[in-house]
Each structure stands twice: as structure tokens, then as C-alpha cells.
Amino acid sequence: MKPASLLLLFLFVCFSYVFAFIPHRTLLRNNLSKDCLTNKELWFNQTLDHYSPYDHREFRQRYYEFLDYFRSPDGPIFLVIGGEEPCIGIPNDYNADSLNAKWNRTGVENPWFVFGGSYAGALSAWFRLKFPHLTCGSLASSAVVHAIQDNTKFDQQVGESAGPECKAVLQETTQLIETKLATNGKALRATFNADDLVFDGDFLDYMADAAATAIQYGYADILCNPMVEAKKAGMDLVDAYAKYVKEFYVVFFSVNVKGYDREYLKNTTIDDDSYYRSWWFQVCTEVANFQVAPSNDSIRSSKIDTK
Numbered sequence: 001m002k003p004a005s006l007l008l009l010f011l012f013v014c015f016s017y018v019f020a021f022i023p024h025r026t027l028l029r030n031n032l033s034k035d036c037l038t039n040k041e042l043w044f045n046q047t048l049d050h051y052s053p054y055d056h057r058e059f060r061q062r063y064y065e066f067l068d069y070f071r072s073p074d075g076p077i078f079l080v081i082g083g084e085e086p087c088i089g090i091p092n093d094y095n096a097d098s099l100n101a102k103w104n105r106t107g108v109e110n111p112w113f114v115f116g117g118s119y120a121g122a123l124s125a126w127f128r129l130k131f132p133h134l135t136c137g138s139l140a141s142s143a144v145v146h147a148i149q150d151n152t153k154f155d156q157q158v159g160e161s162a163g164p165e166c167k168a169v170l171q172e173t174t175q176l177i178e179t180k181l182a183t184n185g186k187a188l189r190a191t192f193n194a195d196d197l198v199f200d201g202d203f204l205d206y207m208a209d210a211a212a213t214a215i216q217y218g219y220a221d222i223l224c225n226p227m228v229e230a231k232k233a234g235m236d237l238v239d240a241y242a243k244y245v246k247e248f249y250v251v252f253f254s255v256n257v258k259g260y261d262r263e264y265l266k267n268t269t270i271d272d273d274s275y276y277r278s279w280w281f282q283v284c285t286e287v288a289n290f291q292v293a294p295s296n297d298s299i300r301s302s303k304i305d306t307k
Contacts, residue, residue, distance in 0.1 A: 037066045074110055076136070081116040081123050117141040119287070147287055150306060152294035158212045159299050166224035170211055170299045173227065173237045177207055178301055180238060191242045193250075194257050196264070201303060206260045208291070208300035210241075210249040222248055 046061035070077075112135045116124030121143030128138035159167040180188045181200055189195050189203060197203040214223035223244055230240035249255060258264045259276040267277070283289070293302045 037068075038064055040064065076111045076113060079112055079114045081114065081120040081127075111136040114138045115141075116143070119144060121145075144289060147289060149288045149290065150292045151289045152292055154212070154291045155208075155294055155298050155300050158215045159297070161215050162211075162220060162224060162299070165228055166220070167299060169224075169227045169231045169237065171297075172231070173241050174207070174299060174301055176238050177204070177241075178303070188238070191238065192245055194260075196258060196261050199262060202260045202262055204301040204303055206257065207241075207245075208304060209260075210245045211299060212291070213249065213253060214244075219248075219252075 042063050042065060043060050044063070045058045048057040048059055049055040114124045114127050114135055114137075116122070116139070118141070121140040122145045124138045125140035125143045125145055128135050128140075159170075162170065177188065181203065185200070185203075186195075189197060192203075192206075194203055194206060197206060211223060214220055226244060227237065227240055230237055250257070256276070265277045265280055290306050291300070292305045293300045
């Protein structure tokens with residue numbers, strides 16, 4: 001049944017990388033490209049700093065809107081905030097004033113309902129709390145509303161979700177990786193097609209993400225089954241893990257290995273991969289929730305910390 005009144009709006013805010021979750025980078029982009037209600041880009045001038053009365057700089061804000069079922073003029077408006085990934089489609093706008101001004105309407109008060117997931121879920125919840133007079137509700141899915149400096153519980157949850165057998169194998173694999181990294185790091189990096197990750201911390205973070213991402217997004221079997229079987233068969237666990245990383249993690253999640261390279265992230269050139277850097281900037285200056293290793297029983301390397 002088609003909704004009687006609907007305006008879908010998708011706010012494009014480009015962030016990425018490590019938080020209290022692992023953004024799946026282009027997985028969302030790949031899915032959206034198949035099922036877009038619209039992919040027509042719209043733009044308006046957005047204030048760069050809403051908190052400074054002296055800074056009048058602006059930037060071009062991209063959004064999408066879907067109006068097919070909207071009940072004019074006072075129908076409800078659904079604002080979907082995109083907070084972690086490049087946005088290629090599905091509707092969006094920024095606020096009621098800009099929409100009403102565009103339609104040359106005054107005195108119209110549409111009910112706004114805000115949606116968001118993960119970091120965007122936090123934005124959705126905060127928006128509702130901050131502006132209850134502008135919104136009628138908020139759906140904040142997996143909203144990370146409480147910032148944590150060292151989020152050790154993330155790794156603990158990964159281990160619990162993986163199950164005891166898979167967890168033990170992954171822990172052993174991490175130990176083997178640490179040993180090989182210390183004795184012949186160049187060869188180990190080549191095994192994972194990660195030659196550019198010359199800093200051990202960057203490489204170990206890449207190794208940790210590869211496992212945690214599968215667990216978090218419902219692909220534990222694809223990671224755990226071959227790893228457990230490799231253990232039972234007496235095979236090289238590092239080679240088995242490298243096979244998973246190269247054939248599934250990188251391919252399915254469209255991972256750019258360079259996004260883990262701290263030197264690459266220092267590059268201020270604006271391109272398709274700039275969201276890697278912008279997300280890290282926000283994490284380091286505002287959000288935290290660093291996925292560091294707990295003091296014991298960790299899957300990820302104990303060398304992954306905030307030092």
C-alpha cells in the first residue's frame with residue numbers, strides 16, 4: 001500500500017571510518033545504487049559555522065528529495081540523515097525553512113520526523129532533544145549518544161558475537177600476525193596486499209577491522225567457518241586469514257587499504273576518498289569512541305591503543 005502522505009529527505013553529511021562501530025564504507029553506497037527512489041542531485045548554500053556570528057562562509061550542501069506521495073501543503077516530512085558514507089541517492093533536505101522558502105510558502109508548519117543510524121542515529125536523537133518544537137519524533141537506530149574515549153567493549157562484543165571457537169582462532173591468528181610483523185613485516189604486508197601500511201599500528205588496525213566488520217554486519221560464517229576449518233586441518237592461519245581479507249573483506253566491502261595509512265590521511269586533496277580523512281578529523285577532535293584493545297582476552301592486537 002502506498003503511503004498517503006510522504007516526503008522523504010536524505011541529508012548528505014560525509015563522514016567515515018572508525019567509531020563505536022565500523023562504517024562499512026561503500027557497502028551502503030552499493031546497496032543504494034540499486035534501489036534509489038531518486039538520484040537527482042540538488043544543492044543549496046549551507047552555513048559553514050552555525051555557532052559564529054562573525055563567520056559568514058558557506059559551502060554547497062547536496063541533498064535529494066522524493067515528493068511523489070507528499071500531501072501538500074502540510075504533510076509530514078521524513079528527514080533521513082546520512083552520517084557516514086558518500087551519498088548517491090534517496091531523498092533529502094536540510095530544514096523546513098529552506099524547503100518552504102524554495103516553494104515560496106510561508107506560515108506552513110509541517111511535522112518533521114528524523115531518522116538516523118549509528119552516528120547519524122546520534123544526530124537524530126540530539127536533533128530531537130535540541131529542537132522538540134521543530135520535530136514530532138526521531139528514530140535513532142544504534143545511536144552512539146555517549147562518547148567513550150577508549151571503547152574496549154567493542155572488541156569484547158565482537159568476541160562474544162563470534163562465539164568461543166571462532167574467537168579463540170582469531171586470537172591465535174592475531175598473535176601469529178604480531179610475531180610475523182616483528183620478524184618479517186614486509187613479507188607479511190605483501191601477503192595481505194597492504195604494502196603501503198608501513199606503520200605497524202595502521203596494519204594491525206586493518207587486521208582488526210577485517211574481522212570485526214564481518215561479525216558486525218552479519219557475515220560471521222564467511223569469516224569463522226574457513227578459519228576454524230583451517231585450524232582443525234593444521235593449516236597456516238595467517239594465510240587463511242589473508243585469503244578471507246583479500247577475497248571477501250576488501251572486495252565485498254569495497255575497502256580502500258590506503259584509508260588505513262596515516263600518511264595518506266594527511267593528504268588534504270579533495271577527491272572521492274576525502275571522507276576517510278574528514279571522519280578521522282571529527283573522531284579525533286569531537287567524538288572519540290576509539291576501538292582499542294581491552295586489557296585482556298582481546299581479539300585485536302594489544303598494540304591498538306590511543307598512544
